[in-house]
Amino acid sequence: MIVASSDDFRDEISLILNSEGFDPVTVCNGNSCLKKLAETRPIAVIVDEDVQSGGWVIGSNIRQESGVPIIVIGSSSADDAWLKAAAYGVDHFIRKPYGHRELVARIRAVSRRHKAL
Numbered sequence: 001m002i003v004a005s006s007d008d009f010r011d012e013i014s015l016i017l018n019s020e021g022f023d024p025v026t027v028c029n030g031n032s033c034l035k036k037l038a039e040t041r042p043i044a045v046i047v048d049e050d051v052q053s054g055g056w057v058i059g060s061n062i063r064q065e066s067g068v069p070i071i072v073i074g075s076s077s078a079d080d081a082w083l084k085a086a087a088y089g090v091d092h093f094i095r096k097p098y099g100h101r102e103l104v105a106r107i108r109a110v111s112r113r114h115k116a117l
Contacts, residue, residue, distance in 0.1 A: 001040065002026045003033045003058055004048035013046055013073075013103075020104045033058060037066055043111040046103075047090075049074020056088045063089030069110035073098060 002017075002024050004010045010026045017024040025040050027033045031053075037045070045062055049055035049072050059070045071092045076084065081093040091110050094103060 001033065001036060001042040001045045002048075003045060003051055003055075004028065005050070005052040006048065009048050016100050016103060017107075022107070028052070034061060034065055037062060037068065042068060043114070044069040044071060044107050046107070047072045049076060056084050056090070059085075059090040060088040067114065069107075069114045071103075071106055071110065073103075 002010050002013045004013070004026070005028055014024050014026060025036055025042065027036050033045070045068055047055045047058050047070060051058060055072050055074060059072055062068065062070055069091045070089070071094060072081070072085065072090050073094045073096060074081065075096045076093070078095060081095065084090070085093050092106055094106060
């Protein structure tokens with residue numbers, strides 16, 4: 001699942017994931033994310049840090065509802081991002097600009113660990 005306010009961001013991530021055999025669901029805000037989360041049971045949730053209602057807050061809300069892996073993509077400094085990730089229950093942070101292969105590898109890694117639990 002991809003959560004982002006920006007059509008460009010959602011389209012870019014969707015294109016990457018489709019090319020790797022994933023079938024992403026996209027939503028544009030945190031409210032629709034929680035509803036879709038219950039309906040679709042994704043292997044991971046990718047959240048744009050800059051999403052309208054705040055990527056970190058959305059990550060925290062998702063964590064309260066589910067153990068699904070959460071990856072936030074944004075432009076925070078690495079130190080700040082890891083502190084926020086720990087505080088909000090996010091599993092991983094990828095800094096913009098990101099590599100497509102890194103994104104796919106991170107999704108596969110966090111979903112593999114999640115399945116093992």
